[in-house]
Amino acid sequence: MDVSVRASLQLYRLKELVWYVYDHVPFYKKKFDEKGVHPRDIRSLEDIRLLPMTTKTDLRDNYPYGLFAVPMEKIVRIHASSGTTGKPTVVGYTASDIALWSEVMARSLVSAGATKHSIIQNAYGYGLFTGGLGVHYGAERIGATVIPISGGNTARQLLVLEDFGPDIITCTPSYSLYLAEEAHKKGLNLHKLNLKYGLFGAEPWSEAMRDEIERMLPIKAINIYGLSEIIGPGVACECLEQKGLHIYDDHFYPEILNPATGEPVAPGEQGELVITTLTKEGIPLIRYRTRDLTRFLVGECACGRTYPRIDRIMGRTDDMLIIRGVNVFPSQIEEVLVQVEEASPHYVLIVDRENNLDVLTVMVEVNDRVFSDEIKGLETIEQKIRHEIQNVLGISVMVKLVEPRTIERSEGKAKRIIDNRKL
Structure with a gap:
């Protein structure tokens, strides 16, 4: 679509959206009124700057359904992602939203080399996580064959890769490398597989990691971006040019703004990605702060698509970690530790990448009385903390107990995270 034609469509949809949320979401009516803005004030795309921003905290404060724009009988699907308090961030989809999601995922898959003749091994998790079902519906939308194998069970993944002949695999980039290593251990010749493309997302990864994936599998590795609050995977995707x-x-x-001032950055300059959902019904969001740092890439893409391009995510403006596709906040860990009487509130999260998979170690101080106990007693406490954290996060972690007063103190903001991954 010509850029000017699409701009007219965007403005039409933006005007419709602001009236929609003003009439159907009390949260937004209140925010608009407090900011002194009315839907009729939106006359151009630039007027989007008049509108209030939305944050993850707003979703948390209106948990679970406070931001829904339709009654529950119109919601056909619920998904959720990790929130900062242990309670998930809840999103709802109408039938129209599912169709939208299928459409943008179909675009993404086609961008990544898929056709109706493709066989897609979908190794993203199915369930409350949006990854698996997003890919699934996009694959069906283009008429491809989808293998809904979900995550894990590496032995079965390798069997399917070898025997079922998929030409596309979808999973986290770290898991694709793990699959390649396990295949090598088993003597499987990956060069004889039918695989041609991989669609990888749900965690940060680098160009160096792309090079390693393409060398080991060997395939063309395509980067996909999304977040549950907006739709799930399929917000943005690389094409086969792999240039944004x-x-x-x-x-x-999309807007890319200075995270401190909220003002637009210069073309090509890094800032925070802020997204307005122009066509969602269930839980439309106005100027949602993703906390993801990126930049617009200038110039046209050789593929011919006229969508704007963003660079791969370069970092975040908050302290959220993404571990094996799961959002992890230090505050979630802290909430667990304060419930454990043997532990102190002093802790550090250490993230490493071992065998191409993320490993999270929680280093926790214990009190003087506990540390003088027998080793067996300390192991019991470690197991207890590990179990409680897994219940909250849904992923396994390592727990290491350390002596009192051994974790460095800070007069300012405590340094809670040591990320050793080379992303």
Whole structure:
């Protein structure tokens, strides 16, 4: 679509959206009124700057359904992702939203080399996590064959890769490398597989990691971006040129702003990605702060698509970690530790990448009385903390108990995270 034609479509959809949320979401009516803005004030795309921003805290404060714009009888699907308090961030989809999601995932898969003749091994997790079902519906939308194998069970993944002949695999980039290593151990010749493309996301990864994936599997590795609050995977995706992610701005209007001032950055300058969902019904979001840092790439893409392109995510403005596709906040860990009487509130999260998979170690101080106990007693405490954290996060972690007063103190903001991954 010509850029000017799409701009007219965006403005039409933006005007419709602001009236929609003003009439159907009390939270937004209150925010608009407090800011002194009314839907009729939106006359151009630039007027989007008049609108209030939305944050993850707003979703948390309105848990679970306070931001829904439709009654529950119109919601056909619920998904959720980790929140900062242990309670998930809840999103709801109408039938129209599912169709939208299928469409943008179909675009993403086609960008990554898929056709109706493709066989897609979908190794993203199915369930409350949006990854698996997002890919599934996109694959069906283009008429491809989808193998809904979900995550884990590496032995079965390798069997399917070898015997079922998929030409595309979808999973986290770290898991693709793990699969390659396990295949090598088993003597499986990956060069004889039918695989041609991989669609990887749900965690940060680098160009160096792309090079390693393409060397080991060997395939063309494509980067996909999304987040549950907006739709799930399919907000943006690379094409086969691998020179930035095309963001589908006819549905997800992007801004890149200075995170401190909220003002637009210069073209090509890094800032925080802020997205407005132009066409969602269930839980439309106005100027949602993703906390993800990126930049617009200037110039046209050789593939011919006219969507704007963003660079791969370069970092975040908050202290959230993404571990094996799961959002992890230090505050979630802290909430667990304060419930454990043997532990102190002093802790450090250490993230490493071992065998191409993320490993999270929680280093925790214990009190003087506990540390003088027998080793067996300390192991019991470690197991207890590990179990409680897994219940909250849904992923396994390592726990290491350390002596009192051995974790460095800070007069300012405590340094809670040591990320040793080379992303």
